[in-house]
Amino acid sequence: MPKGQETRDFIITKAAPLFNEKGYSGSSIADVMLATGLKKGGIYNHFESKDELAVAAFEHNWGLLKARYAQALHTAGESPTAQLFAAIDVHVGFAEGEPVVGGCPLLNTAVESDDGHPLLRERVREAVDFWRDLLRNIVTRGIAQGEFCIADADEIATIIISTLEGGVMLSKLYHSPDHLLRAAAHLRTFLNDKLLL
Amino acid sequence: MPKGQETRDFIITKAAPLFNEKGYSGSSIADVMLATGLKKGGIYNHFESKDELAVAAFEHNWGLLKARYAQALHTAGESPTAQLFAAIDVHVGFAEGEPVVGGCPLLNTAVESDDGHPLLRERVREAVDFWRDLLRNIVTRGIAQGEFCIADADEIATIIISTLEGGVMLSKLYHSPDHLLRAAAHLRTFLNDKLLL
Amino acid sequence: MPKGQETRDFIITKAAPLFNEKGYSGSSIADVMLATGLKKGGIYNHFESKDELAVAAFEHNWGLLKARYAQALHTAGESPTAQLFAAIDVHVGFAEGEPVVGGCPLLNTAVESDDGHPLLRERVREAVDFWRDLLRNIVTRGIAQGEFCIADADEIATIIISTLEGGVMLSKLYHSPDHLLRAAAHLRTFLNDKLLL
Amino acid sequence: MPKGQETRDFIITKAAPLFNEKGYSGSSIADVMLATGLKKGGIYNHFESKDELAVAAFEHNWGLLKARYAQALHTAGESPTAQLFAAIDVHVGFAEGEPVVGGCPLLNTAVESDDGHPLLRERVREAVDFWRDLLRNIVTRGIAQGEFCIADADEIATIIISTLEGGVMLSKLYHSPDHLLRAAAHLRTFLNDKLLL
DNA sequence: GATGAATGAGCCTTCATTCAT
DNA sequence: GATGAATGAAGGCTCATTCAT
Numbered sequence: 001m002p003k004g005q006e007t008r009d010f011i012i013t014k015a016a017p018l019f020n021e022k023g024y025s026g027s028s029i030a031d032v033m034l035a036t037g038l039k040k041g042g043i044y045n046h047f048e049s050k051d052e053l054a055v056a057a058f059e060h061n062w063g064l065l066k067a068r069y070a071q072a073l074h075t076a077g078e079s080p081t082a083q084l085f086a087a088i089d090v091h092v093g094f095a096e097g098e099p100v101v102g103g104c105p106l107l108n109t110a111v112e113s114d115d116g117h118p119l120l121r122e123r124v125r126e127a128v129d130f131w132r133d134l135l136r137n138i139v140t141r142g143i144a145q146g147e148f149c150i151a152d153a154d155e156i157a158t159i160i161i162s163t164l165e166g167g168v169m170l171s172k173l174y175h176s177p178d179h180l181l182r183a184a185a186h187l188r189t190f191l192n193d194k195l196l197l
Numbered sequence: 198m199p200k201g202q203e204t205r206d207f208i209i210t211k212a213a214p215l216f217n218e219k220g221y222s223g224s225s226i227a228d229v230m231l232a233t234g235l236k237k238g239g240i241y242n243h244f245e246s247k248d249e250l251a252v253a254a255f256e257h258n259w260g261l262l263k264a265r266y267a268q269a270l271h272t273a274g275e276s277p278t279a280q281l282f283a284a285i286d287v288h289v290g291f292a293e294g295e296p297v298v299g300g301c302p303l304l305n306t307a308v309e310s311d312d313g314h315p316l317l318r319e320r321v322r323e324a325v326d327f328w329r330d331l332l333r334n335i336v337t338r339g340i341a342q343g344e345f346c347i348a349d350a351d352e353i354a355t356i357i358i359s360t361l362e363g364g365v366m367l368s369k370l371y372h373s374p375d376h377l378l379r380a381a382a383h384l385r386t387f388l389n390d391k392l393l394l
Numbered sequence: 395m396p397k398g399q400e401t402r403d404f405i406i407t408k409a410a411p412l413f414n415e416k417g418y419s420g421s422s423i424a425d426v427m428l429a430t431g432l433k434k435g436g437i438y439n440h441f442e443s444k445d446e447l448a449v450a451a452f453e454h455n456w457g458l459l460k461a462r463y464a465q466a467l468h469t470a471g472e473s474p475t476a477q478l479f480a481a482i483d484v485h486v487g488f489a490e491g492e493p494v495v496g497g498c499p500l501l502n503t504a505v506e507s508d509d510g511h512p513l514l515r516e517r518v519r520e521a522v523d524f525w526r527d528l529l530r531n532i533v534t535r536g537i538a539q540g541e542f543c544i545a546d547a548d549e550i551a552t553i554i555i556s557t558l559e560g561g562v563m564l565s566k567l568y569h570s571p572d573h574l575l576r577a578a579a580h581l582r583t584f585l586n587d588k589l590l591l
Numbered sequence: 592m593p594k595g596q597e598t599r600d601f602i603i604t605k606a607a608p609l610f611n612e613k614g615y616s617g618s619s620i621a622d623v624m625l626a627t628g629l630k631k632g633g634i635y636n637h638f639e640s641k642d643e644l645a646v647a648a649f650e651h652n653w654g655l656l657k658a659r660y661a662q663a664l665h666t667a668g669e670s671p672t673a674q675l676f677a678a679i680d681v682h683v684g685f686a687e688g689e690p691v692v693g694g695c696p697l698l699n700t701a702v703e704s705d706d707g708h709p710l711l712r713e714r715v716r717e718a719v720d721f722w723r724d725l726l727r728n729i730v731t732r733g734i735a736q737g738e739f740c741i742a743d744a745d746e747i748a749t750i751i752i753s754t755l756e757g758g759v760m761l762s763k764l765y766h767s768p769d770h771l772l773r774a775a776a777h778l779r780t781f782l783n784d785k786l787l788l
Numbered sequence: 789g790a791t792g793a794a795t796g797a798g799c800c801t802t803c804a805t806t807c808a809t
Numbered sequence: 810g811a812t813g814a815a816t817g818a819a820g821g822c823t824c825a826t827t828c829a830t
Contacts, residue, residue: 023309049804050804111369162364162383163363167363170362439791504760505694508763552769556754559757567701567712636813791830794826798822799823803818805815806814
């Protein structure tokens with residue numbers, strides 16, 4: 001791997017949690033300089049603009065989350081039930097700063113970008129689309145395999161995502177994992193009652 | 198008669214949706230100047246700092262939401278069941294920019310402030326505390342009056358708030374009320390199944 | 395005395411030490427508001443501009459100093475020797491914040507105004523002219539009355555003023571009366587040796 | 592080669608007389624922009640704050656003065672008497688804008704900073720300490736070498752500094768070197784009479 | 789005579805960005 | 810590929826001043 005790519009990745013690695021914690025408007029290139037030890041020119045060598053860096057940082061954070069999902073699904077094995085529960089557990093990590101400090105990048109970036117940053121908003125949308133697809137597919141497969149009863153997979157995805165993200169918001173606000181844990185527990189009960197056969 | 202108070206209120210009225218849409222860091226005093234037609238000094242005559250204005254704007258938005266809750270509860274009458282459903286319906290309005298454009302100020306402000314703006318965060322916390330109290334009280338009263346079965350009122354509040362706020366996030370992200378409507382529908386079913394006798 | 399004049403005097407009384415301590419550029423109308431409890435309009439009712447107020451404040455401080463001189467000379471009686479020594483003693487008071495906090499207004503205002511505030515500079519010059527006159531007159535009278543030997547009265551005045559003002563500067567800088575006391579002692583010895591018969 | 596250092600020095604060179612003439616409060620970054628031809632950012636690339644620039648400017652002015660002292664002492668040779676008289680002569684230059692326009696930076700900065708700018712005040716104090724040391728050392732050496740009679744060296748330093756600085760104030764106020772020249776002449780006579788054997 | 793409200797210019801400082809080296 | 814130096818615009822805030830009430 002060429003040196004340039006390495007530096008670029010290094011910058012992203014440092015900028016990603018920063019943007020996740022302080023937001024796009026709240027983070028400055030000076031913050032990134034501090035976090036990386038690089039000078040302005042060094043950063044602009046790898047990114048054309050703060051926007052490009054912000055997008056890359058978001059993609060990095062989202063990549064970390066996606067990796068957790070992949071790993072969770074893999075560990076869960078073939079069972080849609082196990083997979084669905086594993087997927088929920090991944091999100092609970094945000095209460096402990098995992099896999100990235102500052103809470104869920106989807107929530108953070110969605111809330112900041114939905115009224116004025118189309119570029120970032122588009123990326124968040126793609127990420128949430130991916131997440132919804134992932135959940136929908138598990139549900140659809142669960143139904144097909146006779147593990148789940150008939151249900152609207154998209155609706156289930158909405159419910160899971162809504163409940164988890166709202167739970168993240170509360171847990172971050174109160175600096176306590178309790179709310180997120182309750183939200184996850186609620187989801188498990190809900191799925192047990194309404195989806196599992 | 199107090200012209201000063203009128204101007205102060207006028208500024209707040211204009212700044213409140215602005216801050217709700219663009220966030221604290223994303224909004225500048227220049228934006229407020231544009232929105233109000235006042236000059237910098239005219240604004241600083243009424244607010245000591247951007248912080249003070251931001252807090253006032255948040256309180257204004259939260260006041261609008263609180264008023265909706267009061268009205269909804271009043272319209273719902275005495276029944277805890279009716280009140281709980283009415284409370285949920287209030288939040289659905291955010292999908293249509295009601296009672297303030299830019300989505301739920303609690304969600305927006307919580308997400309922006311939880312990693313670095315203690316002043317605002319404190320205010321959001323107080324507001325969410327109020328909301329949780331309101332929901333808890335309805336649940337507690339429902340149990341006492343024999344309308345609800347035994348349940349952890351605080352847990353119910355967490356579930357309702359999480360689901361709604363996550364739904365607002367999704368609906369804002371997709372510019373569509375669907376997700377929020379689904380989240381609300383889910384809550385109604387959940388409450389019917391698990392809380393109502 | 396009309397109410398207006400009273401208020402004007404009150405403002406001056408409060409502004410005078412403020413300007414003496416913080417200087418013309420370093421003091422703001424807001425400072426004067428704070429010191430007086432009046433609002434902007436209340437101050438501008440009595441002074442057309444900050445300049446006018448600054449001049450009035452300087453004149454007030456200078457008036458306090460002049461009064462000390464008058465009193466000292468009066469107490470000293472007719473003897474030019476006693477008068478000269480009394481005049482020196484007056485200035486020593488500045489080490490203790492007397493008759494105005496912030497040091498000698500002549501020194502302060504001269505140093506700030508000599509490179510850019512002609513209005514104030516003119517006033518300081520008049521004040522120092524007065525002081526020089528006072529000293530010269532004592533010397534001249536002392537010579538005429540045979541108490542002093544022949545000397546250049548203007549030169550004597552320059553030496554006294556220079557030494558005292560430099561002493562004030564040092565004592566203010568070191569927050570200690572020592573330097574000013576030494577300067578005054580030096581002047582007394584000098585006069586005893588060189589002027590007194 | 593270090594362009595940055597050059598620019599920094601250039602800024603200081605231009606800002607130093609400006610601050611000496613108009614004072615810290617009386618000088619603005621805009622003034623420095625005008626004096627240097629640089630833009631705001633260009634200045635802030637080299638100084639973290641106006642304070643830092645002000646301190647640098649003071650140190651520059653003080654450096655010029657110190658250099659004059661060094662040169663004067665060197666030219667004067669070994670004799671304490673010659674050195675003492677040379678040191679006095681250095682200060683007389685301020686009447687002609689030498690080595691820096693705007694008068695003595697020690698006097699100017701002391702008078703402005705003693706009631707509210709601790710950072711600058713500290714620097715002035717160090718500078719005056721240096722000057723006092725220099726004078727004290729000459730006196731002490733003069734006594735040791737039998738050129739001077741027994742005397743309190745610190746007292747002599749106070750008298751010399753007070754008289755010169757007061758003289759500078761008067762000469763600046765009257766835009767005439769006369770007062771400072773008289774003050775210096777007085778010092779020479781005083782030293783001849785009281786110190787020299 | 790005093791206030792409160794408004795202004796326009798200015799304050800110090802930071803912003804994202806560019807580019808010669 | 811990284812730096813250091815520069816910029817123009819914008820940041821939040823304070824200034825002295827005016828004037829209707």
